[in-house]
């Protein structure tokens with residue numbers, strides 16, 4: 001909604017210089033009210049507004065997937081389920097998860113981990129980025145460096 005997850009993802013990505021990497025953003029465009037309307041459509045499993053972005057999701061050639069989500073009402077937005085559905089069976093692939101939040105982040109990461117494991121993913125690291133107002137990049141870069149060092153893909 002406000003680019004906080006994107007900013008965090010890009011900061012993490014900037015630290016992954018030991019690895020070949022692709023960045024597959026899925027983002028809502030338009031004014032705030034338009035974004036809210038698009039978000040609402042997800043409730044009816046209508047993903048037509050972001051179909052072209054979703055159709056780029058092919059992770060079969062990657063050793064590690066890093067998935068980041070904002071927290072909306074203590075969970076990731078419903079699009080998360082659709083992303084996982086499109087990724088298919090992850091067959092033991094390594095996955096790192098993160099979320100961004102303003103207040104608590106609730107059980108968003110727990111939910112993500114559970115769902116990823118249900119489709120065969122192996123969650124090897126996770127982080128929550130919680131800031132009420134300005135979300136910086138320092139902690140995200142630190143997390144990215146940690147992944148960069150620890151993962152052999």
Ligand SMILES: Cc1cc2nc3c(=O)[nH]c(=O)nc-3n(C[C@H](O)[C@H](O)[C@H](O)COP(=O)(O)O)c2cc1C
Pocket residue numbers: 001002003004005006070071072073074075100101102103104105106
């Ligand atoms: C509809 C909506 C629901 C939200 N619910 C929560 C919440 O339950 N807990 C929380 O800590 N932050 C909540 N937030 C704040 C977002 O999680 C936070 O601003 C996040 O970093 C947004 O990322 P984005 O800019 O990538 O969408 C909510 C924001 C919106 C718009």
